[in-house]
Amino acid sequence: MDAAALTAALVDVESVSGNEERLADLVEEALRAYPALTVARDGNVVLARTSLDRAQRVVLAGHLDTVPIASNVPSRLDGDVLHGCGTSDMKSGLAVMLRVAHLVGRGDLDPRVDLTWVAYDCEEVEAARNGLGRLARTRPAELAGDLAILLEPTSGAVEGGCQGTLRVTVRVPGVRAHSARSWLGTNAIHAATPVLARLAAYEAGVVDVDGLTYREGLNAVAISGGVATNVIPDECTVTVNFRFAPDRSEADALAHVRDVFTDFEVALADSAPGARPGLDSPAAAAFVAAVGGEARAKLGWTDVARFGELGIPAVNFGPGDPNLAHKPEEHVSVAAILEAEAALVRFLGSRP
Secondary structure: OOHHHHHHHHHOOOOEOOOOHHHHHHHHHHHHOOOOOEEEEEOOEEEEEOOOOOOOEEEEEEEOOEOOOOOOOOOEEEOOEEEOOOHHHHHHHHHHHHHHHHHHHHOOOOOOOEEEEEEEOOOOOOHHHOHHHHHHHHOHHHHOOOEEEEOOOOOOOOEEOEOEEEEEEEEEEOEOEEHHHHHHOEOHHHHOHHHHHHHHHOOOOEEEEOOEEEEOEEEEEEEEEOOOOOEEOOEEEEEEEEEEOOOOOHHHHHHHHHHHOOOOEEEEEEEEOOEOOOOOOHHHHHHHHHHOOOOEEOOOOOOHHHHHHOOOOEEEOOOOOHHHOOOOOOEEEHHHHHHHHHHHHHHHOOOO
16 A cells, blocks of 8 residues: 555554554564564564665654544545645654655665664653654664654645754742731742743743754743732742754753743753754755755754764754644545655665
8 A cells, every 4th residue: 555545544543652562463464474574572562674785774654643532533635635633743754764664675776874763652641651762762773863753744845854852841939928917928920920931021032053044943832820819929830842953952942941930949840852953964954955955953852852862963854844743633645655765765766
């Protein structure tokens, strides 16, 4: 079946995060049918690789899981548009990378590079459960390569690197009192006004990193305070998210946020590093040229950062539309899927 039909088949196997075993079994079974591929399993991560003694290796990676379904499984084809959970994020990308495995395994594609495929679980949930992250910690050699292509939805464009992200809590203290005698206390919610004012006045950076433009952002994403409607609150907490360009380290990003709120108590909740584009590597440059078009910055965090931490240049490239990810009306065009497959095959090339 072609990549579009394979996308539909993948969508029809429900694989909400934590429930990927059946789909992982099917992917493993399909890959083991090709003697040219060496296949391994780590939990619900399926790995396959060629051993063609090529000068370079390219890693193709995609996650098996989706967000919870919203009455959008099984898939539905309407003309050129395939509807269903994961069609955009990212079973269409998964289908494209599996089609490449099929072409290589059947001998229809003799690639100019060695290839590694990684289909992994739990991307859509907390980082501690992420299958690719587990592999990066426990079996990093399995992910080695000259370039990693993450088949995340990009509408068929190459998106280099990714932003880093961190969340902090900014604590504002007060003094509790009865609201009828408020002058006896200090209202912590009122005292949080300077925190919000600094966020409203903050001028986010627009940063060029290796030729791509990343926009930063510092925003309140939650606020809490108060224990009862007749009590002056003695504490207010503002949760702030900082999306930072990949020229900053996590430590630098945290130091910057602490500087913004220098007179408040700031506690780190979580963080993840960004990834530089790495487009100056020969393999990445060749991929951008083969796809046809200029690369752009990934405005968001993806698992390319895990490859970046291993020193592997990585890009995002997939047929899905990121703006449709996680929506009940999620869909992808058949043409986009087939175009992404053709671009990837064009890059991998055939040896004369």
